Amino acid sequence: MIVADKKPIEEIIEELGAHEKILILGCNECVTVCEAGGKKEVGILASALRMYFLNQERDVKIDEETLQRQCDHEYLEEIRDKVDQYDAIVSIACGVGVQFTAEKYFSTPVYPGVNTCFMGATEERGLWTERCQGCGQCILARTGGICPVSRCAKRVLNGPCGGSSDGKCEINKEVICAWQLIVERLKALDRFDDYEELSPLKDWSTDRAGGPRKVVREDVQP
Amino acid sequence: MRLSYPTNIKIIRVPCTGKVDILHILRAFEKGADGVYAVGCMEGDCHFTSGNFRARKRIEQAKVLLDTVGVGGERVEMFNLASSEGPLFAKFATEFVDKIKDLGPNPIKLKKKAA
């Protein structure tokens, strides 16, 4: 899933400036799972903002709404009838949701309420870690199912680098060296000989480097 | 035991303090409460293992939020006692009410009235 983290309320307050009718818009998907932008977080943020503005003696209307998704037209359409009631939206979906909402409701300012972080997994409640950077050409088959692009601080394809120590990364003793994991997994799979295969230069044109990407699937297009 | 404790407390029963959500706390302040406190079982004695620890974390979270929005984090507190400790319950109630009285009314309530 896409993992996001809450923005400090102070920052959201600053974004909102002088707006007086604000919709807090959550999303039922990834950001709900990572407890940053679901219905509950909409409630907390809205309540906090209401108290803040009251305390500032400002008459600001704060409403709450949570959509099934903000990255699909059909769900975003659900708020079309009431968007005009607001002079700003705070979307606490991921950056995709914020932008899709902004594209759809072009004349309404849409502010981000979370920091979108990465694609990752829930290791335990309250701990999410990165697993994928969407490079567009998956090499996991070669690396024992562990991704050096997303999990090595230098995305070294023929690792580890010289900074690997006791299985930990040089940047931080809490970060596990991805190449340590790869070597362990290759051994467990009885494929340790593969380690000496040189990984060729990667084609990064399908990565961020290639510019905004799209996937076109004619087979499923209407 | 016929203990007396302040009468301006509204008790909301929950099966376990683990049920107390940060939203409940925030809504109480929005509605004009001057203070909110949770009374849970002794730490380590939770019937549901860790409900009272969760409650404490949420209280801490609420403190931060309330400070940020200007209501004041000191208006929310967590207490722990065993079910047999009636006198302690009364003592916590008195102490907390005294503290809130010193702090004065919830600023939001005042401004709502003024508006």
Added chain:
Amino acid sequence: MKGNTASRLKKVLSAGHLAVTSECGPPRGSDPEVITKKANLIKDHVDAVNITDNQTSVTRMCSLAACIRLKLLGLDPVLQMVTRDRNRIAIQSDILGAASYDISNILCLSGDHQSFGDCAQGQNVHDLDSMQLIQTVRHMRDDGKFLGGDEIKRPPQMFVGAAANPFADPFEIRVPRLAKKIKAGAEFIQTQCIYNLDKFEEWMKLTRDRGLHEQVYILAGMTPMKSAGMAKYMKNRVPGMDVPDELVKRLSDTPKEKQAEEGIKICIEDIQRLKEVKGVSGFHVMAIEWEEMVPEIVEKSGLYPRPEV
């Protein structure tokens, strides 16, 4: 081997001599004197001088410019290049720039992570890794082509090196990783600073068992300790460093004012011991901000005068 380089380092090694290299860190400013002064201190005692590339990610004068200065003084510089700061365009371009001055040695590295340096908030590039950088230089030299396939007019003639850490983790890949660097095209290796000689000798044995010492020149990395404090720091704080307790103790037991002298003594003893190890082709003496000690170390280790080649 195809390419025909004018590398003095390569000539010394291929003539069968024990080579001696050292390194200079460029200044944090644009004063050319800093680098030429350091180089002049050591030039008669070494065959080639590495110029570090923004080591520990602290921004400094660029390695290439400093290498050009040394080359113009008649020295044989080793251009250190990290993949942290350059994409494949910049890498190839810098290699050609170096080749235009006939800089004839390159050491291919990935580079310390930028979080260690003065631009911790910057991006890193890592378009290639160190092995792929080795492949790139070899491709440009041996095939005379750019990565994109076009022909290079006057291809670079470079002696290609890589780093190796005999003490790195996970231990089972220490030798396979060396083999991989050789496979990528490394012709010489400069190792991480060696303090645990027993472990290094064990690594050399495994290296010889696979015959790798016959495919690459291995220069043992030596850094004299300035003090017991430095030994402790290297032991506890520098990733991938193996500093035995006895060494720390030996320095700690030495009176403070004599520790530097003792450090030099240890370094010389170590070189003399490693000279006898089969497969060790020379020494890379990295006296960090202590370049003036290199001549003494080289002389007392019996590595002076340097051979004429």
